[in-house]
Amino acid sequence: MKVVIMGCGRVGAWLARQLDADGYSVTVLDTDPYSFRRLNFPRHLPDYKGTALIGNGIDQEALKRAGIEEADVFFALTQGDNRNVMAAQIAKHIFNVPRVICRIYDPLRQELYSTLGLEAISPTTEFAQTLKERLES
Amino acid sequence: MYIIVVGGGRVGYYLTRALLNEGHEVLVVEQNPAICEAVNDELGSICYRGDGCEVASLEEIGTARADMLIAVTGDDEDNLVSCQVAKHKFNVPRTIARIRNPKNESLFKKLGIDVTISSTNIILEHIEEEVPTHPITHLFEIRDKGLEIVEVKIPPGSTTIGKTVKEISLPQGSVLSLIIRKARKPIVPTGSTVIEAEDQIIALIDPESEEALRTTLRGE
Numbered sequence: 484m485k486v487v488i489m490g491c492g493r494v495g496a497w498l499a500r501q502l503d504a505d506g507y508s509v510t511v512l513d514t515d516p517y518s519f520r521r522l523n524f525p526r527h528l529p530d531y532k533g534t535a536l537i538g539n540g541i542d543q544e545a546l547k548r549a550g551i552e553e554a555d556v557f558f559a560l561t562q563g564d565n566r567n568v569m570a571a572q573i574a575k576h577i578f579n580v581p582r583v584i585c586r587i588y589d590p591l592r593q594e595l596y597s598t599l600g601l602e603a604i605s606p607t608t609e610f611a612q613t614l615k616e617r618l619e620s
Numbered sequence: 621m622y623i624i625v626v627g628g629g630r631v632g633y634y635l636t637r638a639l640l641n642e643g644h645e646v647l648v649v650e651q652n653p654a655i656c657e658a659v660n661d662e663l664g665s666i667c668y669r670g671d672g673c674e675v676a677s678l679e680e681i682g683t684a685r686a687d688m689l690i691a692v693t694g695d696d697e698d699n700l701v702s703c704q705v706a707k708h709k710f711n712v713p714r715t716i717a718r719i720r721n722p723k724n725e726s727l728f729k730k731l732g733i734d735v736t737i738s739s740t741n742i743i744l745e746h747i748e749e750e751v752p753t754h755p756i757t758h759l760f761e762i763r764d765k766g767l768e769i770v771e772v773k774i775p776p777g778s779t780t781i782g783k784t785v786k787e788i789s790l791p792q793g794s795v796l797s798l799i800i801r802k803a804r805k806p807i808v809p810t811g812s813t814v815i816e817a818e819d820q821i822i823a824l825i826d827p828e829s830e831e832a833l834r835t836t837l838r839g840e
Contacts, residue, residue: 541697543723565673565697568704576730591675592701595709 487512487554487580489540489570490561494586496521498558500531509533510549512540540570543577551578559585564592571601624649624686624712626672626702627693628659631718631739635692636663647681673701675709683710692718700724703733756834759822768827769797772837774819779839786811788836791829798822 484507488495491513499522503509510533513519522531538545540559551557557574559567564587571585584602587593593605621644625632628650639646640663648663649672650656659667670677672691683689689706691699696719703715716735717728728736748754760769774780780788785796799813800806800820807813809821815837825833 542721543727563697565695565701569697569700572700572731573727577727589674592673592705595675595705599704599708 484508484556485550485554486510486556486558487546487549487551487574488558488560489513489567490559491515491518491521491535492560492562493521495558495560496531497528498560499533500528503531503533504529507533510554511535512538512545512549514539541566541573543573546570546573546578551580554578554580556580556582556584559583564589568592568596568601568603571603575601621645621687622682622685623647624672624678624681624683624689624706626689626691626699627718628652628655628667629692629694631692633659633662635690636666640666649677649681673698673705675705678705678710683712686710686712688712688714688716690716690718694720696720696724700728700731700733703728704731707732755838756830761827766826768825768830770823770825770830770833772821772823772834774815774817774821775838776817777839778815778817778837780815780837781817781839783815784811785809785813785815788815790836791825791832793826794829794833795824796821797824 486502486507486509488499488511491511495511499509499511516537519535522535536549538548540546551574557580559571561567567585567587571583574580575583587596587603587605588607590605590608593603596603623639623644623646625636625646625648628648632648636646636648646666648659648667649670650667651671653669656667656669668681683706689703689712691702693699699717703717706712707715714734717733719725719728719736719738720740722738722741725736725738745758749757757771758768759771796809798806799809802818823833
């Protein structure tokens with residue numbers, strides 16, 4: 484199964500390493516090559532053997548280079564909500580990727596794009612919910 | 621009309637000034653406090669400090685009653701989201717987005733943005749016109765019909781010189797509409813019109829066949 488991940492931040496890198504270790508074919512895309520250091524540190528996580536590419540995920544050419552046309556899953560995990568939303572829509576509507584998941588910090592925007600058919604997750608509400616459950620348990 | 625302009629940079633500022641002069645009710649949404657203050661100083665209190673992509677700020681400024689939202693920030697993704705939020709959350713009838721990367725034009729259309737303005741393409745076209753040896757100039761695009769009006773100059777030495785229009789095999793869907801010749805009246809070409817060197821030909825084409833038309837007419 485082929486996975487393309489946009490954004491090699493803490494979440495993106497962690498996910499890339501885990502999926503790679505589980506046998507997925509993973510490509511990570513980030514505009515900043517310095518971010519790829521997260522694929523090797525910390526050492527106690529499995530070593531990353533997938534592909535890391537410099538490129539902007541809202542650029543269709545960069546997505547093609549990352550193999551979006553053959554991808555089964557696309558994750559949009561940069562810091563920018565709008566960048567994630569745009570990349571996710573490109574993956575879904577231009578390249579017809581079967582499964583597209585994107586992070587949207589802003590709960591209101593997350594709600595809107597969910598109704599528009601994007602699989603969008605808001606870490607803000609998820610984390611607040613976790614905290615609430617901790618308090619109540 | 622009540623018009624919301626997202627982005628108070630140079631484009632946003634001059635656009636707002638023009639819209640105000642036409643008598644519209646205009647509100648600018650800008651995140652940067654310094655830019656916001658500058659706009660307010662110059663144009664009166666019409667700049668709201670906030671994120672024009674956020675449902676909350678757009679709610680605050682009454683986007684639901686806006687007739688139009690124009691997103692002119694420097695980032696395509698911000699302009700896209702701003703227009704989508706306006707369209708899908710607040711049912712704004714007309715959304716216009718500025719685009720910097722021309723490749724995004726078809727994507728924005730597909731995602732429901734009513735009008736897209738590619739600043740890069742506009743600048744490019746104007747510069748192209750000023751380059752004397754430029755083989756083909758885009759004059760006008762009829763988007764919903766998939767047609768384009770272009771100008772082609774026939775260079776000296778082109779193999780089409782001396783041929784009649786009928787003899788040239790034009791790409792399908794192309795129509796030669798007008799020939800402009802030095803010091804003579806423009807002519808509407810017929811099948812028997814002979815092509816001369818330095819002719820400026822105005823043609824109606826399918827944007828796909830641009831390359832084919834260029835090679836045929838210039839005899840390259």
